Amino acid sequence: MLKELLNCYKVAFKTRFEDFLNLSPELVEERDSDEQIDFEGVVSLVGITGEKKGRVIFYLSEEFLKMLYRLIYGEEESLNEMELYAVAAEINNIISGNAITLFNNESSKRLFLSPPSIFSGKLSITTPRINSKDLIYKIGNLKIAVSIGLEGGI
Amino acid sequence: MYKSDMIISAVNESFFQFGFSNFVVEKIEERDITSSDFPVNVIIGCEGGWRGNIIIGMEKEFANFIVKTMTMGMIEDYRDKMGLSAISEMCNMFAGAFANKLSFNSKVTFISPPTVIMGDNIKVFLSKVNTTTVLYSSERGRMEISTGIWEIT
Numbered sequence: 332m333l334k335e336l337l338n339c340y341k342v343a344f345k346t347r348f349e350d351f352l353n354l355s356p357e358l359v360e361e362r363d364s365d366e367q368i369d370f371e372g373v374v375s376l377v378g379i380t381g382e383k384k385g386r387v388i389f390y391l392s393e394e395f396l397k398m399l400y401r402l403i404y405g406e407e408e409s410l411n412e413m414e415l416y417a418v419a420a421e422i423n424n425i426i427s428g429n430a431i432t433l434f435n436n437e438s439s440k441r442l443f444l445s446p447p448s449i450f451s452g453k454l455s456i457t458t459p460r461i462n463s464k465d466l467i468y469k470i471g472n473l474k475i476a477v478s479i480g481l482e483g484g485i
Numbered sequence: 486m487y488k489s490d491m492i493i494s495a496v497n498e499s500f501f502q503f504g505f506s507n508f509v510v511e512k513i514e515e516r517d518i519t520s521s522d523f524p525v526n527v528i529i530g531c532e533g534g535w536r537g538n539i540i541i542g543m544e545k546e547f548a549n550f551i552v553k554t555m556t557m558g559m560i561e562d563y564r565d566k567m568g569l570s571a572i573s574e575m576c577n578m579f580a581g582a583f584a585n586k587l588s589f590n591s592k593v594t595f596i597s598p599p600t601v602i603m604g605d606n607i608k609v610f611l612s613k614v615n616t617t618t619v620l621y622s623s624e625r626g627r628m629e630i631s632t633g634i635w636e637i638t
Binding site: 366367377378380381384385386388416444445446448450451452453455457458459460461482 | 519526528529530531532533536537538540566569570573574595596597598599600601602603604605606607608609610611612
């Protein structure tokens, strides 16, 4: 089930970035997630509920979020912390919403998403008893990592 | 039933089962944003009849206290793998009891698995929604439960 969900995320990631922002993300790595992840930057998290539980975490650098903000609004002067967080929340919401819709349409399962939550700083993150995979994308010279996990996974 | 009453009742049903009876409600607050200033945070999403996020923030000392109590003294550090598992399970039990209370009147509410986020001076921003917050304090530190959830009509 996790494999199918990952495939939906790959499609959603590519199409949303290409359609909305005219960017071509390149999948550079797919790997099992570490049990605990240490990260410095901005993290956007959405929960998965429904027939299967899980969570999706986007690991975003400030540079990446600023680039997205510039692409969406065309300037950066008025950019404050809250707007940066809003971009982080929305990028996760758009891609996860699309991926979950694709997944629900292709399978007989029904999954739902909880609203995004945002964290920033020097973070240690762990979700016990979950199987998850990381997708690492490169857009230009910036990287973005997505961790997708389901209870009982694989 | 007010949300704060539901939180307190859910804490009584979950935390107190393990003998965490020596902490008291210090403050009940309504905020317009869900956030946390604590170094150890557990996030649980809600979906269904009610939507939003629950965040349980705690001081390190309080996290250690939970772990030590739940493991009957075998583990004393919350950063231990089993310690993190114990904390998330405790919060999962609380969120389950809380979601059960929200689910009255056929507003069935589901919860996502808990994720533990730790760090000093981290910033937490969930949603700009009316948030009910209950702050607990004890000799072993403080814990704050924030429920930034809204009813789906």
